[in-house]
Amino acid sequence: MARADELAITPQSQDFSAWYNEIVQKAELADRGPVRGTMVIRPYGYRIWELLQSELDSRIKATGHQNAYFPLFIPEEYLKREAEHVEGFSPELAVVTHAGGKQLEEPLVVRPTSETVIGEMMSNWIDSYRDLPLKLNQWANVVRWEMRPRLFLRTTEFLWQEGHTAHASEKDAREEVMTALDFYREIADEVALLSPVMGEKTPGERFAGALNTYSLEAMMRDGKALQAATSHYLGTNFSKAFNISYQSKEGDLRYCYTTSWGMSTRLIGAIIMSHGDDRGLILPPKLAPYQVVIVPIHKGPDNTQIKQLAEQFSLDLEASGIRTHVDDREYLSPGFKFNSWEQKGVPLRCEFGERDISKGLVTLHNRLTSEKQLVAIDQLSRAVKEGLHRFGADLYKRAREFRLSNTKYVASKEEFFEALQHGFVIAEHCGNKKCEDDIKEISAATPRCIPFDAEETNGKCIMCGEESPYKKPIIFAKAY
RNA sequence: CGGGAAGUAGCGCAGCUUGGUUAGCGCGCAGCGUUCGGGACGCUGAGGUCGCGGGUUCGAAUCCCGCCUUCCCGACCA
Numbered sequence: 001m002a003r004a005d006e007l008a009i010t011p012q013s014q015d016f017s018a019w020y021n022e023i024v025q026k027a028e029l030a031d032r033g034p035v036r037g038t039m040v041i042r043p044y045g046y047r048i049w050e051l052l053q054s055e056l057d058s059r060i061k062a063t064g065h066q067n068a069y070f071p072l073f074i075p076e077e078y079l080k081r082e083a084e085h086v087e088g089f090s091p092e093l094a095v096v097t098h099a100g101g102k103q104l105e106e107p108l109v110v111r112p113t114s115e116t117v118i119g120e121m122m123s124n125w126i127d128s129y130r131d132l133p134l135k136l137n138q139w140a141n142v143v144r145w146e147m148r149p150r151l152f153l154r155t156t157e158f159l160w161q162e163g164h165t166a167h168a169s170e171k172d173a174r175e176e177v178m179t180a181l182d183f184y185r186e187i188a189d190e191v192a193l194l195s196p197v198m199g200e201k202t203p204g205e206r207f208a209g210a211l212n213t214y215s216l217e218a219m220m221r222d223g224k225a226l227q228a229a230t231s232h233y234l235g236t237n238f239s240k241a242f243n244i245s246y247q248s249k250e251g252d253l254r255y256c257y258t259t260s261w262g263m264s265t266r267l268i269g270a271i272i273m274s275h276g277d278d279r280g281l282i283l284p285p286k287l288a289p290y291q292v293v294i295v296p297i298h299k300g301p302d303n304t305q306i307k308q309l310a311e312q313f314s315l316d317l318e319a320s321g322i323r324t325h326v327d328d329r330e331y332l333s334p335g336f337k338f339n340s341w342e343q344k345g346v347p348l349r350c351e352f353g354e355r356d357i358s359k360g361l362v363t364l365h366n367r368l369t370s371e372k373q374l375v376a377i378d379q380l381s382r383a384v385k386e387g388l389h390r391f392g393a394d395l396y397k398r399a400r401e402f403r404l405s406n407t408k409y410v411a412s413k414e415e416f417f418e419a420l421q422h423g424f425v426i427a428e429h430c431g432n433k434k435c436e437d438d439i440k441e442i443s444a445a446t447p448r449c450i451p452f453d454a455e456e457t458n459g460k461c462i463m464c465g466e467e468s469p470y471k472k473p474i475i476f477a478k479a480y
Numbered sequence: 481c482g483g484g485a486a487g488u489a490g491c492g493c494a495g496c497u498u499g500g501u502u503a504g505c506g507c508g509c510a511g512c513g514u515u516c517g518g519g520a521c522g523c524u525g526a527g528g529u530c531g532c533g534g535g536u537u538c539g540a541a542u543c544c545c546g547c548c549u550u551c552c553c554g555a556c557c558a
Contacts, residue, residue, distance in 0.1 A: 007507090008519085036549085088557095092556070146556085148552095148553095148556090264558050266558050295517095298516070330516090332516090337518095337519090338517095
């Protein structure tokens with residue numbers, strides 16, 4: 001037992017940030033790369049990303065989008081064509097000035113996002129209203145030079161998906177923005193089980209170059225917010241900058257209305273921090289590389305029967321579509337295996353030895369509740385399926401209740417700053433930049449979004465008493 | 481870029497103040513054996529340009545100078 005201290009993780013309550021870093025390492029999700037701010041996604045972490053990708057990709061395709069790939073290098077001049085866009089991104093750009101052994105005549109930026117190149121290409125491809133809508137998506141890496149990197153949350157290079165679409169009318173484009181937001185909501189709620197808040201960003205928090213930005217804001221176990229995905233209505237800002245125009249049925253030339261939307265590997269950080277506990281990671285079943293891990297327990301060298309049963313169970317479970325792993329490493333004790341798979345967040349564990357088997361039973365352990373349940377061998381697949389289903393439902397419920405119980409509506413300045421210590425705060429706000437900055441100065445909190453589901457009000461700003469332009473209270477929180 | 485700390489084995493550290501033999505310890509790793517129902521144990525062993533460069537000295541992980549890197553705290557961000 002002396003070893004437990006060395007092997008344990010720093011408790012969340014003691015140092016949430018240390019807890020996070022240790023989890024990422026111990027669960028073998030990722031590691032730091034040799035260049036500051038870069039991340040190596042290890043196989044276990046990458047598998048989570050692949051599962052997330054396939055869930056999202058199928059929804060993107062089901063709504064009529066097509067995947068494509070655009071170049072990593074973008075002429076620096078492209079970025080400059082949209083004034084707000086370049087202003088927003090220039091501090092974090094990586095710029096290539098030399099290549100092929102000599103200085104380049106025009107520097108290239110490594111894409112921080114692809115509105116510009118895609119806009120340029122779209123302008124070549126779109127001639128007529130018949131070419132619209134054009135609905136593209138790409139899976140890619142992007143680079144944003146970060147001052148304070150943290151694995152998955154802020155790294156210099158990260159992976160994401162970026163959707164880019166062009167439409168004939170504002171109405172179509174606005175619908176598209178909501179379509180994207182809706183499949184993100186589905187991913188966040190039903191796959192990642194995060195129960196985020198959906199809403200619109202305030203002007204100060206908008207994407208550089210967008211007219212409207214919408215987001216999903218999830219609550220981490222420390223009460224801080226994390227943006228899980230965003231969807232932007234770009235109006236004609238980029239089509240004017242890149243001349244994305246079409247000839248209408250009536251024969252005149254019109255600018256397209258464009259959108260863009262993205263979800264990144266940051267979502268893995270959200271999953272870690274929304275669900276994890278002091279024992280380690282807790283993974284939503286749909287994203288768990290292994291949904292159940294089998295730990296056979298055997299004494300002495302005569303263990304062939306137990307080992308064969310483990311293999312048999314694994315085959316049966318896999319045949320039922322359950323991602324299963326058998327941990328038959330002989331040099332580790334069962335206790336060590338239990339702890340290490342719990343650290344890695346595997347939802348269910350099937351353990352058994354002579355004692356259970358002689359009665360025709362196995363033990364199922366639940367990572368979330370720590371409950372152990374005896375299951376008849378011939379009911380194993382059914383029990384695991386049900387167990388995973390219940391696990392998912394419980395995990396979602398836990399995330400939702402945590403968010404709700406740490407969200408407070410406040411009507412005064414005093415209450416506002418008090419409540420900001422514990423989670424999301426809903427309050428009336430005037431929306432003035434200066435006023436937002438004051439809040440940030442005092443509490444480190446920022447406006448997260450204007451939630452869709454908030455009731456219309458006509459209250460006065462809790463800071464300065466001025467009228468709210470949003471006609472709704474907005475959510476403030478400290479954020480990642 | 482401003483403020484603080486640290487670089488010695490894969491990881492965590494000691495040694496440095498007061499220079500002096502083959503640079504230690506814990507974990508991990510390898511081999512063998514005993515174990516196995518909540519982080520097992522014994523024995524044996526492998527593994528080091530002491531961040532880099534220069535200087536002082538008979539001799540530098542240790543003293544001096546310069547540089548580099550990383551981490552933590554502040555301004556940006558999916």
